[in-house]
Amino acid sequence: ILAGVMAPLWPFVLAAASGILAIGMPHSRSPALHHLTKQLLQTYRKEVRPVHNWTQATTVYLDVSVHAVLDVDTQNQKLKTSIWYREVWDDEFLSWNSSMFDEIREISLPLSAIWAPDIIINEYVDIERSPDLPYVYVNSSGTIKHSKPIQVVSACNLETYAFPFDVQNCSLTFSSILHTVEDVDLAFLRSTEDITHDQKAFLNDSEWELLSVSSTYSILQNSAGDFAQIQFNVVIRRHPLVYVVSLLIPSIFLMLVDLGSFYLPPTCQARILFKTSVLVGYTVFRVNMSDEVPRSAGSTPLIGVFFTVCMAFLVLSLSKSILLVKFLYDERCSQQEQTLLCLRGDMDTNQRQMDPGAQLAGVTESPVCQEDQAPSGTLKEVWSQLRSISSYFQTQDQVDRQELGWLALLERFDRLLFQSYLIVLGLYAVTLCSLWVSWSGG
Ligand SMILES: *[C@@H]1O[C@H](CO)[C@@H](O)[C@H](O)[C@H]1NC(C)=O
Ligand SMILES: *[C@@H]1O[C@H](CO)[C@@H](O)[C@H](O)[C@H]1NC(C)=O
Ligand SMILES: *[C@@H]1O[C@H](CO)[C@@H](O)[C@H](O)[C@H]1NC(C)=O
Ligand SMILES: *[C@@H]1O[C@H](CO)[C@@H](O)[C@H](O)[C@H]1NC(C)=O
Ligand SMILES: *[C@@H]1O[C@H](CO)[C@@H](O)[C@H](O)[C@H]1NC(C)=O
Secondary structure: OHHHHHHHHHHHHHHHHHHHHHHHOHHHOHHHHHHHHHHHHHOOOOOOOOOOOOOOOEEEEEEEEEEEEEEEEOOOOEEEEEEEEEEEEEOOOOOOOHHHOOOOOEEEEEHHHOOOOOEEEOOEOOOOEOOOOOEEEEEOOOEEEEEEEEEEEEEOOOOOOOOOOOEEEEEEEEEEOOOOOOOEEEEEOOOHHHHHOOOOOOOOOOOEEEEEEEEEEEEEEEOOEEEEEEEEEEEEEEOOHHHHHHHHHHHHHHHHHHHHHHHOOOOOOHHHHHHHHHHHHHHHHHHHHOOOOOOOOOOOOHHHHHHHHHHHHHHHHHHHHHHHHHHHHHHHHHHHHHHHHHHHOOOOHHHHHHOHHHHHHOOOHHHHHHHOOOOOOOHHHHHHHHHHHHHHHHHHHHHHHHHHHHHHHHHHHHHHHHHHHHHHHHHHHHHHHHHHHHHHHO
C-alpha cells in the first residue's frame, strides 16, 4: 500500500535529492571560476605594465622576514640566508565585480600569464634558489599577492676581529633592475617597526641570533635614472658559548700552565722539557682549532693574534733557557779543561784533595795525575806549583763572577719576560671582557 502511494512521488523525491546534492557540491562554482579566468585573461597583455594611465607608477609593496641564517662565510665574505619574501601590487586590468561572478572574491592565476615586477636583490652573488611557485592570488579589486621563500647568497662585509663575540650587519637591497621610480615604485607592506622586531619565523637554535631587521626606503640616482630601493639591514649575533668552551677556556689554561713554568728556577733543565711540551701542546691545539677560527683577508680575529703573541713568548722564554744552559755548559767545559791542564803538573794527593777543581774534574783524571808524579822536593818547584794553583783560583774566581753576571742578566730577562707575559694576559682578559660587554649590548 505504501509503495503504491509513494510510486507517483518518486520523481519528486529524486529531484529534491539531486537538488540538494547540486547545491552542496562545489561543482556549481567551477563554471564561474572558469568563466572568470577566461574573461580576465582573454584580453590581458602581460607585456604591458598594468595601468590605465601610463603616467601612474605601479607601486610594489615588499615584505621580508628572515627565516634562518644558513652560512656565514667570512673567507669569501658571503652570507647565506633563507628569507620569506612577499610582494603585493595592483593590476588595474585584473579586477571584476564579484556579484557578477558568483561572489568569487579571490582567484589564483598562473604567474607566467600576468605582468610581474622585475625586483632583484642587489647584493646577490650566487644563484638565488627558490622553489618555482607557479601561482599568485588575485582579489576582485585587482590586488596581486605573490610570496615565496628564497635562499639568498649575498655579499656582505663580515667582521671577524671580535670573534667569537661578533655582531654582523648585512644588508639586502631590493630594487627593480630596469624600471625607474616613475614606472615602478616600492613601498613597505608592514610598518618598519613591525619588520624590525619580527622574529616569529626565525629558527632560534642555530649559531646565530637575529637582533633586528631595520629597513629604509631610498631613491638611488644614477646615469640611467632614479631607482627606488628598499634596504633591509639584517643584524645577527653569534652565540659564543660553544667557542668559549672549546677555544677560549683551553687557551687560557694553556697560558696559565705556561705562566707556571716561570716558577721553575731558570737554571733547571727540566724547564726546557716543560716548555717544549707546552709548546707542542699549543701547536696541537692551534692545528685543531684552525678550522674553527674564521679567516678573512681583511681582518684577523683578535684571539688569533693573542695565540700568536703567546706562542712568541713561549718560544722566547724557551730560547732563553737554551741559551742559559749553553753558557753554563761552556763555562763548565773551559773550567774542566783548565783543571786538566793544571793537573798535568806535579801535585800532591793532599793538594788535589784541597782543590775543588780536581773533584769537579772527576775521577778519570786522578790516574793520569798519579802517573805523572815526579820525584822532587825543591823549593822552586813548590813555588811554581803554588803559583799555578793561585792563578787557577784566580781564573776560577773570574769564571764564577762571569757566570754570576750571566745568571743575573738572564734572571732579570726572565723577570721581564714574566712581567710582559702577565701584562699580555691581563690585556687579553680585559679585551675579552670588553668584547663580551659590547656583544651583549649590541
Ligand atoms: C593621467 O594622469 C595625469 C595625472 O596623474 C593626468 O594629468 C592625465 O590627464 C591622465 N591621463 C589620462 C589619459 O587620463
Ligand atoms: C556589480 O554588479 C551588480 C549587479 O550586476 C551591480 O548592482 C553593482 O552596482 C556592481 N558593482 C560595481 C562596483 O560595479
Ligand atoms: C584586495 O586586497 C587588498 C589588499 O589586501 C585589499 O585592500 C582590498 O580591499 C581587497 N579587495 C577585496 C574586494 O577584498
Ligand atoms: C647596519 O649598517 C647600516 C649601513 O650599512 C647602518 O645604517 C645601520 O645603522 C647598521 N645597523 C647596526 C645595528 O649597526
Ligand atoms: C624565537 O624566539 C623568539 C623570541 O625570542 C620567538 O618570538 C620566536 O617565536 C622563536 N622562533 C621560533 C621558530 O621558535
